[in-house]
Amino acid sequence: MQPESAMTPGLEVTVLVSVGRHPLTGRARRADQDARGVELARSLANAQVRLLHAGMRDESSEAALRGYLGMGFTELSLLEQPEGADVLPALAEALDAMSPHLVIAGERAERGEGSGLLPYLLAERLGWPLVSGLAAVESVEEGMATLLQALPRGQRRRLKVRLPVIVTVDDAAPAPRQSAYGPARRGAFETAAGPVSDDEQWAAWQVQPARQRPKRLKIVKAASARDRFKAAAAKAEGGSGQVLTDVTPTQGAEAILTLLREEDVLR
Amino acid sequence: MLDILLPILLFAALAVAALGAWRRVRLWRRGRASQVSVFRGLIAMPRRYLVDLHHVVARDKVMANTHVATAGGFVAALGLAIVVHGLGLAEGVLGWLLLAASATMFAGSLFVVRRRRNPPARLSKGPWMRLPKSLMAFSLGIFVVTLPAVGVLPADAGGWLVALVLAAVVAWGLAELVVGMTWGGPMKHAFAGALHLAFHRRPERFSDTQHGGSPPTGLKALDLDDAEAPLGVGQPSDFTWNQLLGFDACVQCGRCEAVCPAFAAGQPLNPKKLIQDMVVGMAGGSDAQYAGSPYPSPERGDQPVGEHQGSPHGPIVAPASTKDGKALVDAETLWSCTTCRACVEECPMMIEHVDAIVDMRRHLTLEEGATPGKGAEVIDNLIATDNPGGFDPGGRLNWAADLELPLMADVERAEVLLWLGDGVFDMRNQRTLRALVKVLRAADVDFAVLGNEERDSGDVARRLGDEATFQSLARRNIATLSQYRFDCVVTCDPHSFHVLKNEYGAFYPEGQEAGYPVWHHSTFINQLIEAGRLRLAPGQAARVTYHDPCYLGRYNGEYEAPRAVLQALGVELVEMQRSGYRSRCCGGGGGAPVTDIPGKQRIPDMRMGDVRETQAEQVVVGCPQCTAMFEGVVPPAGDEEVAVKDIAEMVAAALDTTPAATSSAPRDTSTAQATEEVMS
The missing domain is CATH 1.10.1060 (Fumarate Reductase Iron-sulfur Protein; Chain B, domain 2)
Incomplete structure (x- = not known):
């Protein structure tokens, strides 16, 4: 795909890409985290990047997948699956056959089940390590990858992992590049039929839009713009929380129950 | 000796120029194909030169006269010189005509010399600095060598040395003015310019073609169905x-x-x-x-x-x-x-x-995929939400919750379709829209809006180069517009106005066309005033200046209506130095605020400087972009802030509120001051 990788057997990277869903309009699009994963892969030196999607192919999903091609790819491998199929066996088989060094995925899908479990199940099935919430891949040398994991509040943790590895991408990873119309239109789908396993449980499920969670409002009575700014910029105050250490599971559970009752989550 | 040298020089120059022309044409033909009617273009070329081009040149009177004398003299002198000296036909008036032509050209070249003595910074230097000398060489040389031909001087006056010198001067002139025309000298503009007029990519710009009165300024569409086209x-x-x-x-x-x-x-x-x-x-x-x-x-x-x-x-x-x-x-x-x-x-x-x-x-x-700044984000938003800000497309009418605007989906036909534009998401523009609605209601206009069915017109996507997203938006908007019946479209956004009026035509399905006029709200309000449908109570004693939005003025030639409205309001209008077709941009067009390329100063700051020079209390605009750009300008320390008002707001404030006319005017709530804010 990239000319320089033709000379040296570089790092083989497979990015799992899914059909995303815009949070406001619900339109199919390239999923944000998956696109960040593609961007991460593109930034690796001497990497041979391959895009892999398992799912149904129709007009709207094709348009969304072309969004990834528009990031500068000539083809995308597509494992065609009927709607509602469990894509895990097909992906596992395909990855096993390709045996890439690095598999990059988003944290969770923007549509469908969206449980975020797929990378873990894949890692379990392939017997590979998994690193979640990646902000960057710092280097890959002699079968070892140095990864930067994103932690809350901008903290980072550096990890060294032996390849092959599955990583998932955090929102802290670099924003994806623009998807260009020309390459997106020209890119080709390399279709392969994978094993199909129906997800019987999923078929029985009833899907409905999630109810929006109530948000705690911060009422600011401010007389001046300066006060409003201070209130907006203020760090969220903790204080009322408590850290329990060395307690029995029962004590811990009771503490949680008490909190839920205080917050009116349980009545 | 000159009668031998001159024909040789003339025809050699013409031959070398012809060779250069052939090479130059080959350079142009490296470009892609473009349909032009060769014959009609060539026929129309003199008129396009004398009327359309001269219309632009004549804005600078001195330069226009200089060019008429120099270029006219040159063309006549060259043609006559070929006849008189090239073919040796000096009988009768021809020689005298040649003398007159070269004298005229010489007079013109003196003005060119004067202009080049202290040239303004905008003029190119380099080879252009020698052009006045070459013009003088040609005109003087031809003048002098023609004197013997008409019998003023004896044929052998001055001997062979003078003849050689004269031949050299004429050769210099010919080299610059004839050979240089096709070999890339300053005179290239004459050769390429003449053909450019004939084969212009927008023949509809010229007065010899029909274009229904409005200047054709819409961008040309890309053919996205042709996978081979770049x-x-x-x-x-x-x-x-x-x-x-x-x-x-x-x-x-x-x-x-x-x-x-x-x-x-x-x-x-x-x-x-x-x-x-x-x-x-x-x-x-x-x-x-x-x-x-x-x-x-x-x-x-x-x-x-x-x-x-x-x-x-x-x-x-x-x-x-x-x-x-x-x-x-x-x-x-x-x-x-x-x-x-x-x-x-x-x-x-x-x-x-x-x-x-x-x-x-x-x-x-x-x-x-290299749109800079926030461009990529804006385009992604347009694709996902049909508006550049990424707002919920279901909330397009939230600002008008209390106005009970009639929806096209309910009424299906109306006199006026009010195109709201993406300003619906902008709190400043919402004030303009409220004012416009108030004006329309005061005039009893039967109007309706598309509401959530409206999408971004595609203007910013197109100027950012995303023709695919523009065409998608255009086609979907056209499909929506085609469902309803209305006499005209009115909008307060000149960008939507331009796109709807001049650029959507190319995207109507075959057999259909846009059968409705599109008006900017200033034009429409002016029509209402002229028809006596609006009752205004003049008497605002304000000193205002008017800023012509580029997409209303230069793109669509509407300079008069907003000024007529201001006149009807009875305000004192002072013009900025650069107004009308020379109006200076606010900096808000073409996606420039989105791509945000750094410079030494900001364009809106300069324009507000123009406004301050007039000492106006208010600047009246007719464009949401201009409003946003101007309101973002911080006045220099010690200066009063100049109020930025949309023309609709000016009219709404001047509506006659005597009981006869006010039954349906909605309450204006925009002045309520929010002291308590909810933040999440």
């Missing part, structure tokens, strides 16, 4: 041949440079240099020979020439993968343009700078 212009040979011809016609007068807002703001754009760079790309080479003002550079003051080079099949903008690499122009140059069309309006050679810039932007966006 998406925009990535290399000079992707331009059509007549665009290349147009670039070659540039006379480097720098009028574009003088009016370009980006150049004045110190952003790295100079329209003249850009056109010269395209010529460099077409012929291949580096820009080291360029002798005019370079591109400004915020860091270095000026971009030095000689750093950039190109070739017909090389990239115009260096691809992102070659990070510090330079090609023909830098991407920032192309993204600095606000598409205000001031350069096109001023160009005496009728060059279409904005078309070329958008063509190159199309390549950068559609092929390279």
Whole structure:
């Protein structure tokens, strides 16, 4: 795909890409985290990047997948699956056959089940390590990858992992590049039929839009713009929380129950 | 001796010029094909020169007369010289006519000399500095060698030495004015310019063609169904041949440079240099020979020439993968343009700078995915939510919750379809829209809105080069518009106005066409006033100035209606120095606020400086972009803030509120001061 990788057997990277869903309009699009994963892969030196999607192919999903091609790819491998199929066996088989060094995925899908479990199940099935919430891949040398994991509040943790590895991408990873119309239109789908396993449980499920969670409002009575700014910029105050250490599971559970009752989550 | 030398010189010059012309034509033909009617263009060329081109040139009276004398004298002198000296037919009046022509040309060339003594910064120097001398050489030389032909001097006056000197002077003149015309000298503009007029890519610009009164300024559509056609212009040979011809016609007068807002703001754009760079790309080479003002550079003051080079099949903008690499122009140059069309309006050679810039932007966006700044985000928003801000498309009418606007989906037909534009999401523009609704209701206009069925018109996507998203928005908007019946569309956004009026026509399905006029709200309000449907209570004793929005004025030629409305309001209107077709851009067009290319100062700051010079209390605008740009300007310390008012707000404030007329006017709630805010 990239000319320089033709000379040296570089790092083989497979990015799992899914059909995303815009949070406001619900339109199919390239999923944000998956696109960040593609961007991460593109930034690796001497990497041979391959895009892999398992799912149904129709007009709207094709348009969304072309969004990834528009990031500068000539083809995308597509494992065609009927709607509602469990894509895990097909992906596992395909990855096993390709045996890439690095598999990059988003944290969770923007549509469908969206449980975020797929990378873990894949890692379990392939017997590979998994690193979640990646902000960057710092280097890959002699079968070892140095990864930067994103932690809350901008903290980072550096990890060294032996390849092959599955990583998932955090929102802290670099924003994806623009998807260009020309390459997106020209890119080709390399279709392969994978094993199909129906997800019987999923078929029985009833899907409905999630109810929006109530948000705690911060009422600011401010007389001046300066006060409003201070209130907006203020760090969220903790204080009322408590850290329990060395307690029995029962004590811990009771503490949680008490909190839920205080917050009116349980009545 | 001269009767032997002169014919040889003349015909040799013509032959060499013909060879040069053939080579020049081959350069242009490196461009892509473009349909022109060759015969009709050539027939129309003199009229286009004398009427349309001269209309632009005549804005500078001295220069226009200079050019008439010099160019007219030259054409006549050359033609007559071929007859008199080339063919030896000096009998009768011909010789005297030649004397008169060369004398006229000499008189003109004296004015050219005067102008070149202290040339303004916008003029190119270099070879252009020798042009007045060459003009004098040609006119004087021809004049003197013609004197013996009419019998004023004896045929052998002065002997062979004088004859040789005269022949050398004439040869110099011929070399510059005839040979140089096709071999790339300053006189190239005459040869390329004449053909450019004949084969212009927009023949509808000229007065010999029919275009229904409005200047044709809509961008040309990309054919996205043809997978082979290039998406925009990535290399000079992707331009059509007549665009290349147009670039070659540039006379480097720098009028574009003088009016370009980006150049004045110190952003790295100079329209003249850009056109010269395209010529460099077409012929291949580096820009080291360029002798005019370079591109400004915020860091270095000026971009030095000689750093950039190109070739017909090389990239115009260096691809992102070659990070510090330079090609023909830098991407920032192309993204600095606000598409205000001031350069096109001023160009005496009728060059279409904005078309070329958008063509190159199309390549950068559609092929390279390299829209700078927030451009990519805006385009993604347009694709996902049909508005550039990424707002919920279901909330387009939230601002009007209390106004009970009639929806087209309910009423299906109305006198006026009120196109609200993306200003519905902007709190400032919502005030304008409320005022406009109030005015329409006061005039009892039967109007309706599309509400959530409306989408962004696609203007910003198109100017950012994303033709695919523009066409998708246009087609869907057209499908929506086609469902309803209305007499006209009214909008308070000149960008939507321009796109709906001039650019949607190309996207109607076959067999359908846009069968409705589109009005800017200032035009429509003026019609209401003229028809006596609006009762105004004049008496606002304000001193105001009016800013012409580019997309209303230069793009659509509407300068009168807003001024007529202001006159009806009885306010005192003072004009800025640059108003009307010379109005200076607010900096808000062409996606410029989105791409946000740094410069030395901001374009809206300069324009508000123009406003302050008039000492007006208010500046009246007719465009949400202009309003936003001007309201973002911080006044200099100690200066009073100048109020920015949309023309609809001015009219709404002047409505006659005597009981007879006020039954349906809605309450204006925009003044309520929010003291308590809810933050999440």
